[in-house]
Amino acid sequence: MIPLSSYLAVSSVLFVxxxxxxxxxxxxxxxxxxxxxxxxxxxLNLVAFSSYLDSMAGQIVALFIIxxxxxxxxxxxxIIIVVFRGRIATNVDQINLLRW
Amino acid sequence: MxxxxxxxxxxxxxxxxxxxxxxxxxxxHCGLALLSLLFHIAxxxxxxxxxxxxxxxxxxxxxxxxxLYLFVLMLLNLKxxxxxxxxxxxxxxxxxxxxxxxxxxxxxRSPFAGKPGDVTPDKVTRFGHSQTIGIVLFNxxxxxxxxxxxxxxxxxxxxxxxxxxxxxxxVQAASDQKExxx
Numbered sequence: 217m218i219p220l221s222s223y224l225a226v227s228s229v230l231f232v233x234x235x236x237x238x239x240x241x242x243x244x245x246x247x248x249x250x251x252x253x254x255x256x257x258x259x260l261n262l263v264a265f266s267s268y269l270d271s272m273a274g275q276i277v278a279l280f281i282i283x284x285x286x287x288x289x290x291x292x293x294x295i296i297i298v299v300f301r302g303r304i305a306t307n308v309d310q311i312n313l314l315r316w
Numbered sequence: 317m318x319x320x321x322x323x324x325x326x327x328x329x330x331x332x333x334x335x336x337x338x339x340x341x342x343x344x345h346c347g348l349a350l351l352s353l354l355f356h357i358a359x360x361x362x363x364x365x366x367x368x369x370x371x372x373x374x375x376x377x378x379x380x381x382x383x384l385y386l387f388v389l390m391l392l393n394l395k396x397x398x399x400x401x402x403x404x405x406x407x408x409x410x411x412x413x414x415x416x417x418x419x420x421x422x423x424x425r426s427p428f429a430g431k432p433g434d435v436t437p438d439k440v441t442r443f444g445h446s447q448t449i450g451i452v453l454f455n456x457x458x459x460x461x462x463x464x465x466x467x468x469x470x471x472x473x474x475x476x477x478x479x480x481x482x483x484x485x486x487v488q489a490a491s492d493q494k495e496x497x498x
Contacts, residue, residue: 217319223360225423226326226360232416233337235416236338240408241402245343245388246343250337252377253338256353256354260357269431270434270435272433275366279372280464283467284464284467286376286471287467290475291474293475297478300392306392308402309403309404
């Protein structure tokens with residue numbers, strides 16, 4: 217039997233990888249992909265807890281997270297298309313019109 | 317024993333694909349590494365007796381969301397750039413490592429205890445995972461389920477409104493018309 221903490225270790229490594237990706241990458245699409253990595257790490261955590269505590273609540277929340285990720289991807293990619301159409305590159309350090 | 321073998325395989329493969337997703341230069345390669353990560357996470361879900369979530373993961377994440385990403389990547393035709401990290405990445409990497417340390421500290425200090433529920437593995441095997449999850453979803457979580465439906469509708473409308481091609485001068489024409497009618 218695999219202990220619960222092994223799943224938690226894997227999911228935290230994935231989460232931190234995604235976090236590093238969000239903070240250091242320059243391309244906005246890759247940043248959204250890193251957010252997907254973080255959401256997947258959270259899903260893994262929820263399903264692992266739900267399986268080890270014999271409860272369905274975690275898996276239901278994981279389903280909701282997948283739905284939210286779909287919405288986030290749709291709106292985020294639409295924003296990228298609009299930004300790209302305005303002849304701005306999709307690098308986050310060049311999208312600075314709204315900066316204070 | 318075989319479970320342990322699969323667990324180690326999935327762990328190594330998913331972490332490697334996550335690192336590749338963050339580290340590769342060509343955005344399309346990053347998308348393909350993300351695909352590999354999503355499949356391995358689905359493998360984890362099967363290992364945890366959650367077949368329905370694994371199927372949803374493959375159908376929605378790998379089938380729909382990732383295809384959307386690849387469509388946009390190929391539509392925008394992004395080049396592989398010489399400088400693919402943020403301008404001040406060392407500054408942000410410091411905070412990322414700080415947050416990583418915090419995460420592992422929490423992991424080491426948490427008790428991970430909780431009150432077990434009543435959905436034992438026998439029950440899931442007897443009724444099937446889809447039926448078990450469906451009964452819980454449509455009894456206890458029905459309102460959140462409906463709210464997620466409305467949220468997805470809003471996201472679809474938002475994406476269409478944002479990505480719609482506004483012809484040049486349409487906004488100007490609209491404001492002219494408004495002034496003329498006043």
